[in-house]
Amino acid sequence: MALGKRIRKIRKEQNMTLVDLAGDEITKGMLSLIENEKSRPSMETLEYIANRLNVSIGYLTRDGDEDWSRKMVENEVFYDTYAFPEEFVEKNILPKMEKISSSKIGMDLYHIVRVYYRYTGQHGLADQITEKIGKFYEQTGLKNLALKDQLNDVLSMLYSRDYKEGYEKLLSVEDDIRQFKEYDSGLELDYLHWRSVFAIEFDKDDFIEYGTALIDLSFKRENFKYYYAQILMLGLYYGMTGNMDKYEKYSEDLRSYLKFNPYSNNNLGYSSDDKPIQLWFILVENQKTHLNDLKNIKAKFISSEEQNQFYQKNYANILKMMDLEIDYHSGNFEAVLKNYDAALYHRPVAQFPFDRILIATRAAIYPMALLRTGRTEEAKAEFELLEASISDLKNSVFTKELFNIKSIIFNEDN
Known part of the structure; x- marks a missing residue:
């Protein structure tokens, strides 16, 4: 519903005449023009009208279809980790x-549209959506949500793999975030986490500084929204760089946390009780122990009553990946070759650098199974496909296992 028609509707619902609503600040004629969509009110006039009607500006300016917008946002297609719809x-x-409503849920839907534009390379249109969302929150006096959407815009850049641009934007909004941190502690937590996550491929010191600041603030605010993910990333980083003392420290922190929050484990990079931060998936130190861990993880996974929609949507595929790894570590290489499905590892929406590397690493069970069955040239060809899928991340600290696998496959003939 257009703004003018909405004003008229609310006025009549309250049995107010044009004169009643106009009061002393605006004329009856001006109000008539506004209601007939022949004039657009200034923010001051809009605030005055909202006060006279005893509603918020946000309520007054809300248009579009709220129910439809919510239905779109909550559609199950957006819970698929394998493909963007x-x-x-x-x-x-x-x-x-x-039909997109001028409301918080409407802005959530605009964010989905923005992600679509990033994903399809239409960055000009994505930027227009960002401007539209920001203007909505600014006009309704919700500066903190306008800033939070700047972070959402950065996250949308993951879908086009513009990691550097996202990191630079995070740097540019830091001062604004800090000004509002006392009013919205969640905003500061969001910023610290994403700043750390984006920094890891460009500035290791920044990654550590903001990551540890996030952990400290989590305890201070008693808000552990990002605690698991941050501890995991720091532990992986130190494990991959050979600082095993710090790796063990973060492993113990995560082990303690999971005793009280067992469902915090993400289902993509599962871990055992003994090794909550899994460094190796194929080139494991003790194959027998790892195999036993895999079987226990699978049993726990099957028995879980987790109701998260991402979990439900991807349950079958996660189990298939587990079964392939169990077969590989059991020495059933022919079973791996028979049941391997490349589609399980093709996840264009797994956009975080670490996620992409992890997927490629776990997919390497296929070329390794080819190698173990004597099909060396096929193994090399398959590995090259995996390597190409993360060509922009080849210098990442998290590629250690993948390139160790490469050394094994390509040096097998020597």
Whole structure:
């Protein structure tokens, strides 16, 4: 519903005449023009009208279809970690953009559209969405949400793998975030975590500084939203760089945390009780122990009553990946070759650098199984495909196992 029509509707619902609503600040004629969509009120006038109607500006300016917007945002297609639903967005959302409500849920839907534009390389349109969302929150006096959307814009850049641009934008909004941290502690937590995550491929000191600051603030605020993920990343970093004292420290921190929060484990990079931070997936130190851990993890996974929609949506595929790894570490290489499905590891929406590297590493069981069955040239060809999938991340600290596997495959003939 257009703004003018909405003002008229609310006025009539409250049995107010034009004169009643106009009061002493605006004229009856001006109000009539506004209600008939022939004049757009200034923010001052809009605030005055909202006060006279005893509603918020946000409520007054809300248009579009709230129920439809919510239905789109909550659609299960957005819980699939394997594919971004381009076709769904193109058929069900883009042709009906005028239905997006001017509300928080509407802005969430605009964010999905922005992700679509980033994913398809239409960055100019994505930037327009960012401007639109920011303007909405600014006009409704929600500066903290406008800033939070700047972080959401950075996250949307993951879908186009613009990691450097995202990191630079995080640097540019730090001062604004700090000004509002006392009003919205969650905003500061968001910033510290994403700053650390984006920094890891560009500035290791920044990654550590903001990551440890996030952990400290989590305890101070008693808000552990990012605690698991941050501890995991720091532990992985130190483990991959050979600082085993710090690796053990973060492993123990995570072990203690998981005693009280057992479902914090993410289902992509599962871990055992003994090794909550898993450094190796194929080139494991003790194959028998690792195999036993895998079987226990699978049993726990199957018996879990986790109701998270991401979990439910991807349950079958996660089990298939576990079974392949169990077969590999059991020495059933032919079973791996028979049951391997490249689609399990093709995840264009696994956009974090670490996630992409982890997927490629775990997919390396296929070329390794080829190698173990004497099919060396096929193993090399398959590995090269995996390597190409993360060519932009080849210098990452997290590629250690993957390139150790490469050395094994390509030096096998020597």
